[in-house]
Amino acid sequence: MEESGRIGGAQAVINLxxxxxxxxxxxxxxxxxxxxxxxxxxxxxxxxxxxxxxTLRGLPDEDAVLCTKSKTYSIKFVGNSNSMFLxxxxxxxxxxVFDNRFVSVIKLASGNMELVEVSPRLDKLKQLLLENPYSGxxxxxxxxxxxxxxxxxxxxxxxxxxRNGLERLSAIEIDGYWRVVDExxxxxxxxxxxxxxxxxxxxxxxxxEDEVVDALVADEFPSKVASHCLRxxxxxxxxxxxxxxxxxxxxxxxARRILKDEKMRLESFMxxxxxxxxxGMEERFExxxxxxxxxxxxxxxxxxxxSVRSLPSTPAERFSTLFKHRPKWEWKDLEPYLRDxxxxxxxxxxxxxxxxxxxxxxxxxxxxxxxx
Numbered sequence: 070m071e072e073s074g075r076i077g078g079a080q081a082v083i084n085l086x087x088x089x090x091x092x093x094x095x096x097x098x099x100x101x102x103x104x105x106x107x108x109x110x111x112x113x114x115x116x117x118x119x120x121x122x123x124t125l126r127g128l129p130d131e132d133a134v135l136c137t138k139s140k141t142y143s144i145k146f147v148g149n150s151n152s153m154f155l156x157x158x159x160x161x162x163x164x165x166v167f168d169n170r171f172v173s174v175i176k177l178a179s180g181n182m183e184l185v186e187v188s189p190r191l192d193k194l195k196q197l198l199l200e201n202p203y204s205g206x207x208x209x210x211x212x213x214x215x216x217x218x219x220x221x222x223x224x225x226x227x228x229x230x231x232r233n234g235l236e237r238l239s240a241i242e243i244d245g246y247w248r249v250v251d252e253x254x255x256x257x258x259x260x261x262x263x264x265x266x267x268x269x270x271x272x273x274x275x276x277x278e279d280e281v282v283d284a285l286v287a288d289e290f291p292s293k294v295a296s297h298c299l300r301x302x303x304x305x306x307x308x309x310x311x312x313x314x315x316x317x318x319x320x321x322x323x324a325r326r327i328l329k330d331e332k333m334r335l336e337s338f339m340x341x342x343x344x345x346x347x348x349g350m351e352e353r354f355e356x357x358x359x360x361x362x363x364x365x366x367x368x369x370x371x372x373x374x375x376s377v378r379s380l381p382s383t384p385a386e387r388f389s390t391l392f393k394h395r396p397k398w399e400w401k402d403l404e405p406y407l408r409d410x411x412x413x414x415x416x417x418x419x420x421x422x423x424x425x426x427x428x429x430x431x432x433x434x435x436x437x438x439x440x441x
Contacts, residue, residue: 082156082172093154096173105155107181109147114184126225135184139229140413143187148180186413189226191234192382197223198240203248205294214246237409241297250297256326258298259319261288263347273349274313275306316350321360324352325374328361332373335363359405362395377406384412388424392440399435 085091110118117123117137125144127133135142155176197220201212215223224231240247250258265284266273278299285295302319303312323345327338339354346352359377363370375394381387387410391398412420421427425438 091172093156093172093174096157096175099173099175102155102176105176105178107153107155107178109181109183111184114142126222128223131225134187134190134225136225136227139227141187141189141225141227141230142184145183145185146180147183149178152177152179153181154178188382188411188413189224189230189234190383191224191226191230192386194220194224194226194231194234195238198238198247198249201248202251202254203241203243203294204251204254205290214248216245217242217247220247239297239301241293243291243293250294250301252325255298255301256322258285258290258294259302259322261285261290262295262298262302266347273347276303276312276314278310278312281312314350317356319350320346320352320356324357324360325376328372328374330374332364332371335370335372338372359408362402377409380406382410384410384415384420384424388420388440396439398438400438401435403438 082091108118114123114137122138124136125133126136133144135144154172154174155178156172157175197213197215201214220231220235221228224234226234235247238249240249242248262281262285265271265281265288266276269280269284271280276299278296281299282292282295285298286292299312302322303314305311306313320342324338324342327333327341327345333341339352342352360374361372362375363372365371380390387407391403391406395402407417407420410417410420415423421438424441426441428437428439429435
């Protein structure tokens with residue numbers, strides 16, 4: 070490479086045909102240029118990058134991620150054994166003379182940044198919101214609470230993934246802050262809601278939102294919490310303004326309230342559960358997949374809470390937690406705890422191969438999984 074007063078830009082390389090060569094020289098501004106990095110991006114990302122619809126997210130002590138509106142990408146530096154020449158466009162400097170028979174190198178790059186799609190890092194979201202659940206009181210100034218802007222700047226996830234994460238946590242925006250509702254308080258709201266259903270002869274499958282909210286507001290619950298109760302335990306009826314209660318969601322709530330952190334005899338639990346479930350709904354043990362587990366103690370079967378909601382969202386940590394809790398899993402027990410697990414790069418079969426060992430006593434026997 071020669072030092073030359075002649076300056077040529079990238080256009081000379083772009084127009085270069087196959088076969089011919091072109092001399093290169095140092096640009097007058099040649100140097101380390103730490104602010105210039107090569108980024109390798111998928112073709113589908115190019116428009117997002119040039120339209121400035123991507124953001125870098127992460128705190129100073131975290132590895133940054135790049136987010137589009139709907140996806141999250143890790144950023145990794147990939148070194149190359151051969152250095153790459155960075156050639157600026159001809160318009161880089163206002164020079165009086167350009168010679169497109171030459172190209173001028175402004176920097177030698179020893180590698181590039183690579184983008185790899187990853188799952189959003191939402192465990193931190195759960196941790197932050199569960200620190201101060203909403204229990205009906207006014208916002209207190211000394212509580213650590215988070216606005217949407219705070220969460221965007223703190224959680225490594227795209228906007229769409231962050232909203233989905235808030236929805237899965239049944240979070241609600243109250244006075245500008247995103248909160249999860251305390252389970253005991255939500256239980257109180259639900260019980261009053263069900264009481265009103267009986268008192269006013271409301272049908273579980275055809276609930277008018279305005280009537281429900283007005284009734285709960287009259288019982289001194291905030292209107293937002295009243296609407297939230299419908300969204301947590303119900304679903305919209307088509308395109309109408311009507312709602313219906315989902316039996317599974319209501320039944321699971323009461324099952325969790327009964328068990329809490331206790332282990333109960335299965336028969337006792339089922340008996341107590343039946344008493345708590347509203348008349349007109351039928352409780353079935355299959356409803357509790359991913360919420361409870363059973364264990365044999367002698368001739369007794371005991372049931373206890375083990376909710377998928379409490380598990381880490383990353384595959385490595387999820388499998389580690391599962392196998393610490395139970396060294397061996399039958400597939401029928403394990404599968405409910407893996408349904409929501411997602412890795413953009415690996416299928417469920419791939420995750421099982423990576424993190425588990427599969428054993429079968431016989432060809433027709435239920436497979437058993439243990440840690441790899």
